Structure formats: C-alpha cells, structure tokens
Amino acid sequence: MSAKVELPPKICEWEPCSKEYTRRENEPTNKFKKRRFCSVDCRQASAIAKTRKAAEEKKNNTPPKPCAICNELFYRREGEQLFRFKMRQTCKEGCAKVLRRVRSGVGVPNPNAQPKKPPRPNIRVVRHPRKEPPTPEEISQLPPPVRWVPPPTPTSGRQSIAVTSPQAENLTQAQRTERRIRFRESFQEAS
Ligand SMILES: [Zn+2]
Numbered sequence: 001m002s003a004k005v006e007l008p009p010k011i012c013e014w015e016p017c018s019k020e021y022t023r024r025e026n027e028p029t030n031k032f033k034k035r036r037f038c039s040v041d042c043r044q045a046s047a048i049a050k051t052r053k054a055a056e057e058k059k060n061n062t063p064p065k066p067c068a069i070c071n072e073l074f075y076r077r078e079g080e081q082l083f084r085f086k087m088r089q090t091c092k093e094g095c096a097k098v099l100r101r102v103r104s105g106v107g108v109p110n111p112n113a114q115p116k117k118p119p120r121p122n123i124r125v126v127r128h129p130r131k132e133p134p135t136p137e138e139i140s141q142l143p144p145p146v147r148w149v150p151p152p153t154p155t156s157g158r159q160s161i162a163v164t165s166p167q168a169e170n171l172t173q174a175q176r177t178e179r180r181i182r183f184r185e186s187f188q189e190a191s
C-alpha cells in the first residue's frame with residue numbers, strides 16, 4: 001500500500017476545458033507538476049490551436065492590396081498560399097470574372113493590367129546551298145532575250161480606228177472622243 005502524496009489540483013490550460021485535475025495513480029510528482037492539461041485530448045487540442053494561431057498571425061502580417069477591378073482592399077484568405085495571394089489581383093470571384101473578360105479583349109481596358117509582352121517571332125534560319133554561276137554551255141542553251149517593244153503610237157487617219165480598247169492604250173480624253181466620232185462616221189458611211 002503506497003502512500004499517495006496529496007498535491008493540490010491544477011486547472012487545465014486548454015481554455016475551453018479549464019477543468020480541475022489531480023495527480024493520476026502512479027504519476028510521478030514531477031510529471032504532474034509539469035503537466036499542463038487534464039487529458040491527452042486537451043493537450044492535442046491546445047497544440048492544434050497554437051499552430052493555427054501562429055498561421056493566422058503570419059497571414060495577418062501580409063498586408064492587404066487593392067483589387068484591380070473595384071480597387072477595394074483585400075486580404076490573404078485562410079489557407080491561401082503566399083505566392084497565390086501575390087498572384088491574385090482581385091478581391092472576389094465577380095471581380096476575377098471581369099478581369100478575365102478585360103484580358104480577353106471584351107469590355108473596357110483595365111489601366112492596372114500589366115502590358116503584355118509581344119510574342120517572339122518564330123524565325124527559322126534556312127540555309128540554301130550556294131548556287132554555282134552558269135557555265136558558258138548553259139548560257140548558250142538559254143533562249144534568246146526578248147526585247148521590250150513600245151506599243152505603236154496612235155496616228156491620225158482611218159487606220160487608227162480602235163482595234164484594242166481605248167483604255168488599253170494610254171489615250172487622252174480628247175483622243176478617245178475623236179475616235180468615237182470617227183467610228184460613228186464610218187458606220188454612217190457604210191449604211
Ligand atoms: Zn482539459
């Protein structure tokens with residue numbers, strides 16, 4: 001029969017519990033003095049809460065930023081990774097939708113939008129084999145060059161009556177009128 005040392009009860013440090021607890025059977029005195037919670041559950045709950053609180057504080061240390069659409073300040077969401085928050089430009093889904101529309105070119109342009117870099121032109125360098133100059137034999141086999149001959153200039157007289165259309169030749173308005181009159185006259189003579 002071991003004599004149980006009577007120690008005054010302690011209060012559980014997990015605030016929602018705050019129950020009074022006493023030393024367990026066979027619990028060393030030192031261990032009881034160090035123990036801060038009534039049960040394992042309270043110890044775990046307290047640890048989880050502590051981690052959450054730290055995360056919350058860290059989150060609150062991220063300063064808010066203005067929404068690219070409505071300009072309202074928005075904060076980092078619970079559980080939102082820092083890089084995601086840094087990338088996010090809008091406070092809510094509605095504003096995000098507007099931003100997507102603006103980016104796709106529909107609606108008003110957004111002055112806060114980052115200017116888009118023009119895409120790099122897709123240039124491929126194609127090397128052609130160097131052409132050898134033609135040999136004298138090859139040159140002799142080529143067809144003779146065709147000389148350009150200027151069209152005959154219209155002359156006064158019957159023979160100049162339109163064979164080609166007046167527009168095809170570079171005639172002045174007066175020359176065209178003259179032709180038309182001459183054509184009508186020749187028709188009248190024939191009938
Ligand atoms: Zn407790």
Ligand SMILES: [Zn+2]
Binds near residue numbers: 072090091092095
């Ligand atoms: Zn907004």
